[in-house]
Amino acid sequence: DVxxxxxxxxxxxxxxxxxxxxxxxxxxxxxxxxxxxxxGLGLRLIYFSYDVKMKEKGDIPEGYSVSRxxxxxxxxxxxxxxxxxxxxxxxxxxxxxxxxxxxxxTFGSGTRLTVV
Amino acid sequence: xxxxxxxxSQVPVFEEAPVELRCNxxxxxxxxxxxxxxYPNQGLQLLLKYLSGSTLVKGINGFEAEFNKxxxxxxxxKPSVHISDTAEYFCAVRGPxxxxxxxxxxxxxxxxxxxx
Numbered sequence: 717d718v719x720x721x722x723x724x725x726x727x728x729x730x731x732x733x734x735x736x737x738x739x740x741x742x743x744x745x746x747x748x749x750x751x752x753x754x755x756g757l758g759l760r761l762i763y764f765s766y767d768v769k770m771k772e773k774g775d776i777p778e779g780y781s782v783s784r785x786x787x788x789x790x791x792x793x794x795x796x797x798x799x800x801x802x803x804x805x806x807x808x809x810x811x812x813x814x815x816x817x818x819x820x821x822t823f824g825s826g827t828r829l830t831v832v
Numbered sequence: 833x834x835x836x837x838x839x840x841s842q843v844p845v846f847e848e849a850p851v852e853l854r855c856n857x858x859x860x861x862x863x864x865x866x867x868x869x870x871y872p873n874q875g876l877q878l879l880l881k882y883l884s885g886s887t888l889v890k891g892i893n894g895f896e897a898e899f900n901k902x903x904x905x906x907x908x909x910k911p912s913v914h915i916s917d918t919a920e921y922f923c924a925v926r927g928p929x930x931x932x933x934x935x936x937x938x939x940x941x942x943x944x945x946x947x948x
Contacts, residue, residue, distance in 0.1 A: 720875070749935075756841065758922060758940035759876075774935075806875060820866060821936060823875030 720824040735794040739807030748790035838939035855923035
């Protein structure tokens with residue numbers, strides 16, 4: 717089975733801290749995604765990456781950046797955490813264009829981040 | 833751009849009763865449709881998908897969905913639910929143009945609560 721592993725299940729950080737959320741997948745997937753999940757808002761795409769060192773903004777990139785130095789790892793960075801970034805963060809991966817139709821996305825278990 | 837609307841934020845149902853979770857999409861072109869399930873404290877899992885062909889799609893755990901192009905709907909159904917079906921269900925859509933990555937747009941989710 718494809719595994720998408722998010723390094724932390726729960727995280728508590730202080731306002732203004734720089735926060736790193738890590739995601740690793742073990743099946744050589746080209747695409748990786750970061751979503752945040754909030755009650756009543758569903759999943760909103762923050763950033764995605766379709767190749768090493770390549771990234772594109774999603775629907776809500778403000779306040780976030782990403783890094784993909786290796787194919788299997790996709791990091792989400794909160795440059796200066798704020799309380800409105802308290803949320804559940806979900807990482808996902810998929811095969812390249814055309815192939816995702818057969819296999820969909822594989823999701824990690826999520827990181828629940830609280831900014832105090 | 834594509835979008836999905838999940839009309840019900842919560843659906844309470846008794847065990848062994850039938851259930852329908854509603855999803856409507858908007859798109860001016862052909863689309864691909866997905867249903868995902870999220871059990872408590874877990875990531876999302878693919879339930880079923882519509883790519884083409886038969887409009888009735890069967891998924892895991894006894895769920896099925898029907899693609900209705902004229903009504904732009906993709907409702908999820910199960911004839912008899914179990915307590916273990918209690919979860920959040922997300923409808924998602926992707927358009928035909930893959931671009932640099934195959935992005936899915938998710939609905940806001942429907943919380944299915946099954947009780948005895």
